[in-house]
Amino acid sequence: MRVTILGSGSAGNCTLVETKTTRVLIDAGLSAKQVRLRMKAMGRDVGKIDGVVITHAHGDHSAHAQSYAQAFCTNVYMTESTRRNVRFHAEAALRVYGANSAFEVGDLAIEPHAVPHDAPQVALRMRDEHCCVGLATDLGEVEASLVDHLKACDVLMIESNYDDDMLTRGPYPEHIQRRVRGRLGHLDNLHTAELLRELTARTHTVVLMHLSKKNNTEEVARAVAQDALSTKDIDLYLAQQDSPMSVPLSRTLTLNYGLDASERNSTCSI
Ligand SMILES: [Zn+2]
Ligand SMILES: [Zn+2]
Numbered sequence: 001m002r003v004t005i006l007g008s009g010s011a012g013n014c015t016l017v018e019t020k021t022t023r024v025l026i027d028a029g030l031s032a033k034q035v036r037l038r039m040k041a042m043g044r045d046v047g048k049i050d051g052v053v054i055t056h057a058h059g060d061h062s063a064h065a066q067s068y069a070q071a072f073c074t075n076v077y078m079t080e081s082t083r084r085n086v087r088f089h090a091e092a093a094l095r096v097y098g099a100n101s102a103f104e105v106g107d108l109a110i111e112p113h114a115v116p117h118d119a120p121q122v123a124l125r126m127r128d129e130h131c132c133v134g135l136a137t138d139l140g141e142v143e144a145s146l147v148d149h150l151k152a153c154d155v156l157m158i159e160s161n162y163d164d165d166m167l168t169r170g171p172y173p174e175h176i177q178r179r180v181r182g183r184l185g186h187l188d189n190l191h192t193a194e195l196l197r198e199l200t201a202r203t204h205t206v207v208l209m210h211l212s213k214k215n216n217t218e219e220v221a222r223a224v225a226q227d228a229l230s231t232k233d234i235d236l237y238l239a240q241q242d243s244p245m246s247v248p249l250s251r252t253l254t255l256n257y258g259l260d261a262s263e264r265n266s267t268c269s270i
Contacts (some may be wrong), residue, residue: 001108001131001250004037005157006030007243008137010211013061015135015157016044019128022106025072026124026135027050028064034073038244046072051095051105054078056121056138057085069093077105079112081120113149115139118184125149131249133157137210140185142195150195153203155249157239158195160208160225161186162215170215186210189221193228207237216235 004016012029018040025035036046049072054062062082069076069090076088077095088094097103099114099122107129114121116139123136123146134153136146150156167177167188180186187195196206206229208221218238225236239245 001126001128001133003133003155003157003247004039004042004044004244005207005209005239005247006035006042006244007241008239009211009213010060011213011241012063013137013210017108017126018044019106019108019131021106022050023048024105024108025049025108027055027061028052028068028076029060029062031064032067035068042244042246049074052076052084053097053105053110053124054082055135056091056117056119058119058138061138061185062086066090075105077103079120079122085119111149113146115146116141116143118179118182123149123173125153131155133247133249135209137161139187140181140183142187142191143245147195147198151198151200151202155205155207155247156199156203157207157209157247158192159187159210160189160192160216160221161210162188162212163217163220163224164188164190166217166220167212167215172215180215186212187235189216189224193224196225196228196234199229199232199234201233204251205235205237206240207245207247209239211238211241213241233256 002018006014008031013027015026017024052068065076066088075093075095079099079266099198102111109127111125115121115123121138125172132153134150134156137159
C-alpha cells in the first residue's frame, strides 16, 4: 500500500491511497486541478482512480465531489446522511456506504466507524494484505470504540486541530469557539494526545492532521504529541495544508525496532 496526503486542513482535504491494483481518493476538498498538480509533484501518475470516498459533507471534504466524478471518471462513495447534504448530481457514479459497514473498492478494504461531529462523519480504517492504515479527522470526542478501531492500525493519521489556549485567545467569536470545543467539534492537541497514549506496539507511525492555522502551531501540536509518545517507539509526522507528503508505511530496515520488528510491515510498500 502507498498513502499520499495531498492536503490536510480546513482549506481542503484529500488523500490518495494506493494498493497494488486500486487507487482511491479519500475526500474531495481540493480542486481536481490541485489533485493533478500535487500528484504530479509527488511523482504519481494521475492515471485511473477507482473511487472517491467522502467522509462527511463539510466543504473542506466534499466540495469537489461532483467534479471528481467527472474529472476522474470514477464512482463516489458517501453515506446516505452525507448524500443528503452535498450537491452531487452524478447519480450513476454515486455509491452509498453505511457509516459502520465495511466495504471494498477493488482490493482496498475500508472499515468506516461513525464519530461525533456536526455533520455525520466517519473515521476510516483501510487495509490491503500487508498494511492497516487509520484516518480520523473532524471529530469532537474520542469514544472507547474508536480507540479499539484505531489501535489495530500500523499507521494512524489523526486530527490534532487546535490548542485550547490559542483558541481562547484567537480570532474566533465565542459561539464558534463553543462549536469547535463541543462534542460535535474538533479534537484539540491534548485529547489527541490521550488517544496516542492508548496506542500499542502495533502502530509504528502517526501523522497529525487537520491542524488549525489560526488556533494551533506545528511546534505546539508536535510537542504535545511527542510527550504522549515519549515512551513509545512511534515515528511522528505532520501533514500540511499546502504541500503533499508521502506517508511512510514501513520503516527502513536499518532502524532497531526491538523484538516485534518482524511483525512490522517490512513488505508494506508496493
Ligand atoms: Zn474538516
Ligand atoms: Zn468537518
